[in-house]
Amino acid sequence: MSYNPKEIENKWQVKWSEQQAFEPKDDKSLEKKYILSMFPFPSGRLHMGHVRNYSIGDAMARYYRKQNYNVLHPIGWDAFGMPAENAAIKNGRHPKEWTYSNIDYMRKELKSLGLSFSETREFATCDELYTKWEQEFIIKMYEEKLLYRESTTVNWCNECQTVLANEQVEEGCCWRCDNEVELKEMPGYYLDIRKYADELLEDLKLLEGKWPSQVLAMQSNWIGKSQGLEFTFKLSDASKEKLGGKFEGFEVFTTRPDTIYGVTYTALAPEHPIVKELIKNELLDADVIEKITAISNMTEVERAKAGKEGFELGITVIHPLTNEEIPVWVANFVLASYGGGAVMSVPTHDERDFEFATQYNLPLKYVIDGGEEGKAYTGDGVLINSDEFNGMKNSEAKSAIIKLFEEKNLGRGTTNYKLRNWGVSRQRYWGAPIPFVHCKSCGLVPEKVENLPIALPEDVEITGEGNPLEKHPTWSNCSCPKCRAEAKRETDTLDTFVQSSWYQFRYATHPDKWNSCGIDKEDVNYWLSVDQYIGGIEHAILHLLYARFFTKALRDIGFIDNLKEPFERLLTQGMVLMDGAKMSKSKGNTVDPDALIEKYGADTARLFTLFAAPPQKELEWNDSAVEGAFRFLKKLYARKSKVTTNELPTIEHSSLSKEEKLARAKVYEALQKSVDVYEKTFAFNTLIASCMEALNALDKQDNGLVWSEGMYIITHLLEPITPHICAELSEELFSSKNLAGKIEVLDEVFEQDTITLAVAVNGKRRAEIEVASSAFKDEIISQAKESVAKWLEGKNVVKEIVVPNKMVNLVVK
RNA sequence: GCGGAUGUGGUGAAAUUGGUAUACACGCUAGACUUAGGAUCUAGUGCUUCACGGCGUGGAGGUUCGAGUCCUCUCAUCCGCACCA
Secondary structure, three states: OOOHHHHHHHHHHHHHHHHOOOOOOOOOOOOEEEEEEEOOOOOOOOHHHHHHHHHHHHHHHHHHHHHOOOOOOOOOOOOHHHHHHHHHHHOOOOHHHHHHHHHHHHHHHHHHHOOOOOOOOOOOOOOOHHHHHHHHHHHHHHHHHOEEEEEEEEEEOOOEEEEEEEHHHHHEEEOOOOOOOOEEEEEEEOHHHHHHHHHHHEEEEEEEOOOOOOHHHHHHHHHHOOOOOOOEEEEOHHHHHOOOOOHHHHHHHHOHHHHHHHHEEEEEOOOHHHHHHHHHHHHHHHHHHHHHHHHHHOOHHHHHHHOOOOOEEEEEEEEEOOOOEEEEEEEEEOOOOOHHEEEOOHHHOOHHHHHHHHHHOOOOOEEEEEOOOOOOOOOOOOEEOHHHHHHHHHHHHHHHHHHHHHHOOOEEEEEEEEEOOOEEEEEEOOEHHHHHHEEEOEEEEEEOHEEEEOOOOOOOOOOOOOOHHOOOOOOOOEEOOOOEHHHHHHHOOHHHHHHOOHHHHHHHHHHHHHOOOOOOOOHHHOOOEEEEEEEEEHOHHHHHHHHHHHHHHHHHOOOOOOOOOOEEEEEEOOOEEEEEOOOOOOOOOOOOOHHHHHHHHHHHHHHHHHHOOOOOOOOEOOOHHHHHHHHHHHHHHHHHHHOOOOOOOOOHHHHHHHHHHHHHHHHHHHHHHHHHHHHOOOOHHHHHHHHHHHHHHHHOOOOHHHHHHHHHHHHHOOOOHHHHHHHHHHHHHHOHHHOOOOOOOOOOOOOEEEEEEEEOOOEEEEEEEEOOOOOOOHHHHHHHHHHHHHHOOOOOEEEEEEOOEEEEEEEEO
């Protein structure tokens, strides 16, 4: 009978499901492995990226399960989010119905790939039971002051009609719909991730060598720690008066306190309170007010593209050291959200300040020696024009000047981060409701924990205009949990990234406890951290930063014990490409996993995915290479007729022919390689190649015992990659004995009677010799010389190098 | 501009500590079997040369008996961040 993947795969998928073969065991004394592939968004159908992600994770999970580890390999659904609402708008389907029916379909697709997921630990993040516990965490975070509500400038996507977190803005555009993001002032809820900035940065060190360096670098840049001086510029008396006495001055931050004597102007962000005050009281020319307002209404991208623009505000501040009067400007490049929204400008030693100063003819004052006139000098040097600090190296002056500020109580050394707090409010329906109530007398009040979950109303109208929860006639009506007066429920929902920040703990929590707690500490102590996490690089900052933060926050508010990092090791898989471009529906260059499985079977799909490229690299799709993978499995299946015994045979190696010995050596080479591949390098492509080599070598001989041993080991090795065909062959040929436990490597198979050595003259390969493996160095050298006599004529051999088992190099003159 | 990576046949890619560069697969060429083949099998396949040979891991140097691998410089491509004071 020839290879029939459909029949085999169906048989085993049913069998595994019946046997509950992939459920983790409750016994906590067992050694565990937690293998996690990032869970999918239930978009409707699997794509090849999913197939790759889950094939990699499944190979690891199956490998460890076979080594008798207690393996947790769960799957679930990252189920809230915009696309569900878009489907509602487009096709009139309810987001909930759309989501759960997608899940049902995709669950079948996953099953058809033969993935060894736990079935009992599956959940969707839109399950009310999941929402319930998440809301409890949110309330606790509010009580512990990790969550707060404030009104500030936010990123607004008008297409999605919602606020976005900083991390969700890519080059000034919405991560979902690519619309340009606007800045808008509005209230929202924030998680204080900045409180953890330093820990998040420090703990990246724990992940070195375990996470891709690229991801570590990206996170480190994103956190963006910098050290410097923070101080207040006091307003001149006249300016104070002009502002009605409402401001004493404003704070600035600089990483270059050594250049402080070179300050010739200061600049404020258009959103700065002082600027707003000037506009409010019409203390600026009407056309200037108009222009500043125009800047305020620009998107970030527009501002960046616009080039530098600024206006003198007609107020001045006093330099804290020189007491000089310094003009204050407003400038479009000053960010409201960093360093207090104000900068001290030193055009002589900062490129950006220089450009602005040149444009508006502002004065220059050089304070570090070494540059040229008419240019900004950003290098190191000795201070000039800086009073008592003249002659000091600028690297030393940095700390000396900070010290002076601190002594005179003018300012302080401080650390600043680019990282901004995580805005988690979304003005959308399909998300977890933020469990708060607005009461006229009590203000913002968290819902009582016993009332959770605050569930979404089912009867909503989703039009894409405005917030469906806000427009719902009755849902937001409630009573205040504190005073019982009539109150209004919060209609914002949580960012979907909140759900994916703690799902790794939910999987680890035994399903029997899912009703009684969100996270079980003991279960988490046993299963976490995740031994191997696998997913796309696109989450390098977003999800992976949030999940790290959430882990630390949940620890600090008492929901988990002393866990530092959730993901011990991270593998970021490369994209699946077709014709050099990412597969996408709009480009029409997709491969449908269902069709692929229908034509070749899951094993071929999995084999090709792991064979075509190492997992970390991009994978270029190639239809005929898929055929090649299929051909190999057909061949493997056909060779079952060669097997003559149903167990691992004992073979007397020395009595074998050359071909038989070579075949055994190839088989054991693959076995030897497998540990490294499955546990360290994940270069499944090389393991598969070794198995192909082994099968090719077996084909060159016809010893039944050698064949039996070979098939026994090859099906053992490939089982994590192509589980169905291997399970089938193992059952039929070896009563599945080869799929339990380890197989020991036999060193004797690598021993050979003769060795082939390359002979090089002056490093250039000239000949090959065959010597007895017992041969002494002298014998080898004389034989080598003979083989390359032609190149030695008339020359002196000055050095002879023998590399054992490899080559001989003769150095001649 | 800053940060991270990657450059090896026609293609996807291999290559412990520096030790026979191109394993494995695709593609291609030729042949066999076939009514036929997008099936299967066999052989060949880095470039160059009639040949001996020469040249070959982006480029240029260097260290070494020996470099894809180590060092210096350089070029190209990809990814991320980007007026962060």
